[in-house]
Amino acid sequence: MTDATTTLEQDDARAQPSVKAADIAANPPQRALRLHRELDEVWSDLPGWRGFFTSVNHGTIGLRFMATAFVFFAIGGVLAMLIRAQLATRNGVFLDNDLYSQIFTMHGSIMMFLFAIPLLEGLALWLLPKILGARDMAFPRLSALGYFCYLFGGTVIVLSLLFGAAPDGGWFMYVPLTDKTYSPGVNADVWLLGVTFVEISAMAAAVEITVTILRCRAANMPLTRMPLMGWYLLGTSVMMLVGFPPLILGSILLEVQRAFDWPFFDVGRGGSPMLWQHLFWLFGHPEVYIIFLPAAGALSTIIPVLSRTKILGYGALVAAVIGLVFLSFGLWVHHMFTVGIPHMALAFFSAASALVAVPTAVQIFAWIGTMWEGRVQFRLPMLYIMGFFATFVMGGLTGVMLAMVPFNWQAHDTHFVVAHLHYVLIGGFVFPMLAAVAYWMPLICGRWRVRGLGEAAFWLIFIGFHGTFFIMHLTGLVGMPRRVGVYPDNPEWEWLNLISSIFGMIQSAGFALFAFDVIMQWMFGRRSWRNPWQAPTLEWAMPLPAPSYNFASLPGPRQPDAGSILPLARGEGLLPGAPRGWRETVVVEPGTGRPQHVAVLASNTALPVATSAAIGSFFAMMLAGFYWVAPLGILATLIVAWKWGAIMGTDRDHPPADVAPGIRLPLHWQVRNTLAYTGAVALLVADATLFASLLFGVGFLAVVAPNWPAPESGIATWPMLAVSLGALAAMALGTVASRLAEQRRADPSLRVWTRLGLISTGAGLVLLGVIGVWLDDPTRHARDALRGATLGFAVVHGVIALMLALRADLDARTGRISAERRGAVPVWQLFQLFWLGTSAVSLALILVQEVL
Amino acid sequence: MLAVPLLTACNGPLSTLNPSGPVALEIARLWWAMLIGAGLITAMVMVMLILAIRRGPMLTEGNTSERRWIYGWGLGFSLSVLTVLLAFALWVGERMLARDDGAVTVQAQASQWTWRFVQPGPGGQPVMTEGVLYVPAGQPFDVAITSTDVIHSFWVPQLGGKMDAIPGHPNLHRLMADEPGVYEGQCAEFCGRGHPFMRFEVVAYDPAGPLPDFASITGPMVEPAFPEDVSGFEGTGQTEIPAQESSE
Structure with a gap:
């Protein structure tokens, strides 16, 4: 440990701060194939079905997250088609009102909680270590735990549809409609417990993404010069740490009210239904930017590559991300303009809601400026990016309209809002994500796409989308509210809805074709050559498809970009191979990126799936109403959680690891500031937010609720x-x-x-x-x-x-x-x-x- | 071909684009203004995008282009548009608020899935009705909105925006109908199975003419939303409507 420190200190003394990051000498080259075999032995998943339950590798888990998210997207899409079929005529007899309520609630809940959030988590898990120059995420077992919580929770939520017990209170679950009096069935419990269970994966991902970006970057890559995707995902994960706790608290309180009659939201006993709305939208609005930021990160990554130039205004974009993170927590009330809050208070939130358009505008113009400076190549990802511009700009502008209080009073809760949110979410999230899939597919599967299918899918989606939702603005303005399944007295709405329904089917055909295209590429595409887009970022400094260990040796200042693929494969970077037979990656100082120690990461283990099963047993017993048996689930969770700690420590001192010539770093057991410590701090930030939300509840009810x-x-x-x-x-x-x-x-x-x-x-x-x-x-x-x-x-x-x-x-x-x-x-x-x-x-x- | 159904829809009984009161009219004007602005901005961005794609690379000096795109368009343009719009919308919104100017106050009480109203009837006596609200045309009135069970929302699109009916949190909502007539209203917040059928009508009568027949119902009277305003409620009824009626 001591000589590592002295070496680093000498390095530091030589370095010219703010001029150039300190150099790190290259390791001697080795045979790439030998390194590959050594690493693959250590890093690959177990074969067969055991691999499914025991893998903790970020590549596997990230892809699994994304694939599962697309399956839920398909289910949510089928529900959307049922909605469109019902609304195509004014006396739709296809679904009765109870079933219709379940279907629109499930459509929204699935798309938000089981598609959008998990897809961005999956992208982050899969991409971050590769683009930042690490071998894995900071907490591989936590990735796997999150995945199984998501899979189990999501499956239960979806299966509830088959039993007619699906949530039916709308995706924002307003009380009192969702309390025990007005929703006596198990439907609301499925939402509250199921979504909270799934949110464990969101919290796990938030902690993990934060720590990975801060501490698992390439050696001497300063925070201020990391790829923009890192900044976008850091913004996302910080927002998740602070944004999700209010929802989790609200769900716990509402479930406790439903199960044990504690009157948090009951007006008769000093509660208030407004408390739910505040807690929900304190989460719900940041949520929109949580979804948008990773997509914008993909745009900031792909646009300069396909324009053959550098991104315009790196610093301005970082500032825009930070601005969005802060502003997005100041505008949740714009979902509540009609609840009777004083107009001057509304004016504040209206201004904040309009102001949030500014960092968004900065990004839009930076992207256009980048394309202006470069030479745009019209490849498939660029087509989806054009779809993004055409859609998201309009969605942003209707968002500014809705931020204007008087107009909001008319448009709120109508199909105008439905149209707006689909423009923002499909424009601002789905189109960029489709671009991202098209862009990173060669790295995922090592193959090039089949000609023509992708373009056809794009045009079907694009035309179908605008045909469905453009006219829906008008449907709302002529008075059609959300969440009505029949409108017998309003024949004037019928043709508008029929057009939306027809184009909705075209849009679905487009998404189906997209899925088909991806499968075709995976199975039959021709082999892609290395770095097919000639991108600079590090995820392309590896063979295709990406190996289980990402980098045979980790990138440092001498291996700054995708051009370093051969030196890295030959082991000239840091920490080549797996000499101790462990999964190892270099941990750096958050700001400067100076290497600090070597983290030994967990290998294949069934502990995550066992832990999520234990947590799941608690949720299942709560759902079944066996409240007095449920503590057994907590006990089981504690027992399994104990085992997480058991394999973290060690009973002997290990010699430092050779990282590069002249640099020997201690293993993480022998340092204080480990990844786990940073992770605990991140978790406590989220925890403190939960506590602050609880205090907010105390203050809010004491001041605002009646019957005090x-x-x-x-x-x-x-x-x-x-x-x-x-x-x-x-x-x-x-x-x-x-x-x-x-x-x-x-x-x-x-x-x-x-x-x-x-x-x-x-x-x-x-x-x-x-x-x-x-x-x-x-x-x-x-x-x-x-x-x-x-x-x-x-x-x-x-x-x-x-x-x-x-x-x-x-x-x-x-x-x-x-x-x-x-x-x-x-x-x-x-x-x-x-x-x-x-x-x-x-x-x-x-x-x-x-x-x- | 499309013009006829388009006009029918825009002039429908629940259309916000067919305003029949000052509040709805102001909002409709705000909408048309914003639509024109948004259309121009969209067209402008699309033109920029097309130009960016079609022109070849002509590297301008790095700082100039960052200044132009980020500070000029990103910050300067968006901030100036938003400031003007915000100020205008704030001014419009302020003029729509309920004020203490002696306007008629009526009660609207929402329950799954029906609306009950209490309004000044013959002789200023409060009359309770179900599904129909009677108000004088040409005069502003305040609706005191409450709920007995879940959250609903009171919305008469041709007269103005919506206001939620929340148990325990009564709200006051200012509206006015310019001309006598029947205006349709509906619940705008999802409230369960009967939500699509939770409709009502607002009958605006000529205050100078004879009072309409109030289709009154009996039963326990709707609780006043603002108990301290009960006297004010009777006062307005006494001073305005019956005065005109007794003169006939």
């Missing part, structure tokens, strides 16, 4: 204060113990500190339990329900802290912690501190409510 103040509480203030302070003291002691455990890790007293941490964490949990017993009946009033929820948040984090304390204690006792090795202790510290901080806020809140 709450009834007199039965809590005795002084004993409550005493126990609260006791619980916080126990948590604080645990935090101190976790810090001392790290400081004294080489010392025999280590075991004292881990044991003390374990005991005080347990004591903190017990005292929280005492408080729980004292709290008022949570079904009585929303205030009491919220107190139960905040306490539940503290208990959940106490259990996590306890698990980590147990891990540290066991590691200390089995010699897995030493002067060099810190085990799980740094992550344990983070969770202890988070638990202490959030619990202090929660308990203070309860006491302040009592005193006031």
Whole structure:
């Protein structure tokens, strides 16, 4: 470790900061074939069906995500066709109203949660390590866990259609329509539990994408010079970290209301249906940009390549991405212009909604300017990009119209909005994604496409799309609301709908042809030559199709782009081959990209599928209404989760790895700032957002909901204060113990500190339990329900802290912690501190409510 | 060929493009203005795109072109268009709000899947009706909107925008019909199985002429949305409508 540090420091001293990244000498060339065999042995999936359950490789998982997303896209598309068939005539008898409600709800939910988000996750998982110059994502097992949660959850949601139990409250699930009184069946539970289960994959992907971009780049590739796709996906993943928690919280609260009658949204008992709308759209609007950003990243990658020039305004585009990330959290209320919020408040959100068009306009004009500067090659991806421009510009402009409050009052909840959102989502996401598929297919399957099919598919989709949705703006303006399956009294809407339906069928034929084209390319395309588009980015610096390990040696400053394919294959880059027989990749410092250590990544394992099955068993029991058995699912999850930690540590010190001449780096067991540590920080950002959303709920209901103040509480203030302070003291002691455990890790007293941490964490949990017993009946009033929820948040984090304390204690006792090795202790510290901080806020809140 | 069905649709009973009150008229004007602007911008971007594709590479000096495309078009153009539009829309919106100017207040109470209304009837006495709302033409009126169960939305496209009916959160919505007539309304927020059939009518009568026959219903009276406004409700009824009626 020491000589690696000194080498790096010398490197640093020689480097001219801000002039050129430090050089790293090349490794001696080796035989490429030998390196390939050595790496493929280590990195490839198990053969046959076992490979399906045990693969953790980002290439496999990413492609699987994308393929599954397209299957759900096809299912959602079939539902769309059923909708169009029903609406083609005004007295459609094809579907009854109940079934129609299920079908439009499922169409929206599938397209959002089972197609768009997973497709972008799949693209990110598959592409990021390749384009950034790494061998895999930061947390390969987490990718696989996310995939199985998505697959299981999505399958249950779709299967519910076959049993007539599909969600039927609209994809934004407004309460009270979706509460137990007005939706007594299991339909709403399928949505709340199924989508939350699937969102585990979104959170996993968000953490993983963030950490991978920050820490798994090519050596000495500064953040400020990484490929634009990296910036776009970093924006996406940060938005996911902050955007999804409000939805997850809302879904949990609504499910708890449905299952246990805690009145978060019940007006009669101090709740408010508006709280759901705020939480939903706090997620729902950023969601649109979460979907748009990766697609825009693909455009920023493909347009300059196919225009044979550089992108115009790299810095401006990065600024636009950052601007979008911030602005998109300030405009959720534009979905709620008709709920009766004061006009001046609406004006603020209206301005923010219009302002978000500015970074979008910057990007559009930067792309046009890039094409203006270069020479555009009209290949198939460019055709889809033209489809993007023609569609998305109009969708953006109708978006600005809808941001104008008076017009929104008329157009809201009509087919005008339906047309607008399809222009934005198909224009801004589907067309760029089809371009991306056409562009990266040679790298995926190593083959070139079959001539002609792709163009035919494009024209069918393009003509079908505009035929369907252009006229739908008018359908809305002449008064047709969303979500009506029949309109017997309005013959004037019939011809408009009939035209939409006919072109909708043409559009579907186009998508079917697209799928056929991809399959044909995969099976029968001729072999593609290397780097067929002559692109500069690193994902093309590898043979086609991409090998399981991506790079035989990892790119550094001497292998900056796709032209370095041969030196990389010969092992001249960093960390050539797999000399230890492990899956290894270089981890860098986030800002400069300076190599810091070598991460040993997980190999093929069935742990992810077992974990998602355990989590799934909890959701399944909740769905079936077996509430008192459901904790068994949590127990099973904890047992499997324990095993994740078991294979992370090691019981002996390893020598540093030879990375390049003069650079030896420690393995990740022997450093503090590991990928797992960065991942824990990212996860806690999301967690803190969840907590903030909960506090928002407390404040919102207290101020806005009717039927407050709450009834007199039965809590005795002084004993409550005493126990609260006791619980916080126990948590604080645990935090101190976790810090001392790290400081004294080489010392025999280590075991004292881990044991003390374990005991005080347990004591903190017990005292929280005492408080729980004292709290008022949570079904009585929303205030009491919220107190139960905040306490539940503290208990959940106490259990996590306890698990980590147990891990540290066991590691200390089995010699897995030493002067060099810190085990799980740094992550344990983070969770202890988070638990202490959030619990202090929660308990203070309860006491302040009592005193006031 | 297409003109006839197009006109029929635009002049339909639920069309926002067939305004019959000042609010709807202002919004329709805003729409036509925005449509023209959007059409011009779309055409402009498409022309730029076609030119960008068709011309050969003529590398202009890097900084100039970044200034032109990103600062000129991306920031300058979009910001100026948006500022003008926002200011205009804010001004339009402000003029549509319910104000405390003694206008008639009527109650609209939504339930799955019907609308009940309370409006001043003969002698200013509140009358409860189902599915039909009676208001004087040519005068602004405020609708106090509530719901007894799930969220609905009150929408009469020819008169103006929509306003949600939310349990526990009463809303006030200002509208006006220019001429006597029957205007169709519908629930605009998905509210369950009966949503497509949750229609109603607004009958605007000539305040100078005889009152129409109120198809009143009996039953428990709709709760006032804003209890403190109950006196104001009777006051407006007393001072305006019956005064004109008693003069006949």
